[in-house]
Amino acid sequence: MQKMIEWGDMDPSRFPTWLRATLVAGIVVLIGGASLFAWRWYSRPATLTIAVGSLDGEASRLVSALASKLAQQKAPVRLSMVETASALDAASAFSSNKVDLAVVRGDVGDLSQAQAVAIVAHTVVLLVAPPGSGISDMAGLKRAAIGVVGADANRRLIKLLSDEYDFARSGVTLKNLALPDVRRALETKDVRAVLIVMPLAERYLTLLRGLFPVGAKSGPVLIPIESAGAIAEKDKAYESFDVPKGTLRGSPANPSDDVTTLRTSFYLVAQKTLDSDVVTDLTQSLMTARRDLLAEYPLLGQITTPDTDASAYIPLHAGAAAFYNGTQESFLDKWGNIIFLAPMIAGALASVLAAAWKFLRAGEPLTREQALDALYALGGRIRASTGVADLDEIEREIDRLLLAQRKMETFGEQGARDVVAVNVAAHRLENLIHDRRLLLATQQEGQPRQQAPRVTQG
Numbered sequence: 001m002q003k004m005i006e007w008g009d010m011d012p013s014r015f016p017t018w019l020r021a022t023l024v025a026g027i028v029v030l031i032g033g034a035s036l037f038a039w040r041w042y043s044r045p046a047t048l049t050i051a052v053g054s055l056d057g058e059a060s061r062l063v064s065a066l067a068s069k070l071a072q073q074k075a076p077v078r079l080s081m082v083e084t085a086s087a088l089d090a091a092s093a094f095s096s097n098k099v100d101l102a103v104v105r106g107d108v109g110d111l112s113q114a115q116a117v118a119i120v121a122h123t124v125v126l127l128v129a130p131p132g133s134g135i136s137d138m139a140g141l142k143r144a145a146i147g148v149v150g151a152d153a154n155r156r157l158i159k160l161l162s163d164e165y166d167f168a169r170s171g172v173t174l175k176n177l178a179l180p181d182v183r184r185a186l187e188t189k190d191v192r193a194v195l196i197v198m199p200l201a202e203r204y205l206t207l208l209r210g211l212f213p214v215g216a217k218s219g220p221v222l223i224p225i226e227s228a229g230a231i232a233e234k235d236k237a238y239e240s241f242d243v244p245k246g247t248l249r250g251s252p253a254n255p256s257d258d259v260t261t262l263r264t265s266f267y268l269v270a271q272k273t274l275d276s277d278v279v280t281d282l283t284q285s286l287m288t289a290r291r292d293l294l295a296e297y298p299l300l301g302q303i304t305t306p307d308t309d310a311s312a313y314i315p316l317h318a319g320a321a322a323f324y325n326g327t328q329e330s331f332l333d334k335w336g337n338i339i340f341l342a343p344m345i346a347g348a349l350a351s352v353l354a355a356a357w358k359f360l361r362a363g364e365p366l367t368r369e370q371a372l373d374a375l376y377a378l379g380g381r382i383r384a385s386t387g388v389a390d391l392d393e394i395e396r397e398i399d400r401l402l403l404a405q406r407k408m409e410t411f412g413e414q415g416a417r418d419v420v421a422v423n424v425a426a427h428r429l430e431n432l433i434h435d436r437r438l439l440l441a442t443q444q445e446g447q448p449r450q451q452a453p454r455v456t457q458g
Contacts (some may be wrong), residue, residue: 021442046278050101051093053084055150055179058203058299059266066289067296075285077278086152087266088150100271106313107156107237114269116306117283120131120201124241125157125262127223129193130186130212136221143171147191151176154197160235164227174429182211193223197264200247201299209248225261236313238262266349267306267315279319374401375415375425382432388440391433398426
């Protein structure tokens, strides 16, 4: 049977120097490339998809500005925006797990899997009658038509108001209106009031004023929702809110006093399953970008911390909570294991480098001391050998060592003594091999011969 030679038993000196150098260089390049790839993969920024939609496109514009700022600042988290037609469509994309994040209104869509990251804006329910209409309260809307801007997104709100004020009994009808059609519907008296949900920011207040005739002595009338507190008790998506005096016009003040209504909020929400560290980085990066963009985009000033209580309407994501509560992992918490393992990794790397260096120098002649050490080590192998083949291999190793030493030039008296020492050690090993051969031969002769089986012919 042919003797099988394992890789560990192969003598590196049998390979040419150029081949050994090529092998080591290839391994170094492979390890370096794999390490670089692993580092790039680990340190790459996380990209999260975010669904955004609004009637006027302002939400998309703000998120696009934030996404650009995160990329400019090389933040650890980046945003890939998925633009939708409305907040309802954004909520639908989120609830169907098509995106990681979404900007949603708290009263729109299925948010059972949502966890809050930030409040993007507060929006106020405004029920507005045109100047001079004579309607000043909910009772004045009896048998009137109300135009609802974005009725699909306001179904929940409409049901709450209808149930609370019994619109069916009082003959109130609701009509869905697109924003560009509101002014014409008011002028033709198709509707007697308009229901719109919007932030109390100057951009939107200007838009609201533009829905009514210009130059009217009295401005539009804000109709109070007196039962806002009761409605908010029924549905946690809403809260009672007082529109401040003079919100629509400062002088004379319009409204002339605070007006009670409902308020809901736009949230930036994340999927429950999203990694907490990623959400922590996202929250921190967004707050930094918000501060830098505030002068250019004043609406970003409405981005605030959501309710951190356990009973909040939309629970806070653990990653966002870590940022707001200041419980982010410290440097040692995050990198402690790597710091602990660094000495072990360095030791392993040193061993690999030493092995590579030994492999590259395998064909170089041994020094006199190394040659003597190698010869002395062969004595134990000779005594432990169990066959002639082992002794033959040891003799070949002795020949290779002596040949390598013969090729080295000897200088001076010290060199002569080294050659003598090597030859004496080799001579001693030859005597040991000779004695071992005799011992093995004697042991084989002393063993009883196996009798051949007798064959009978039938």
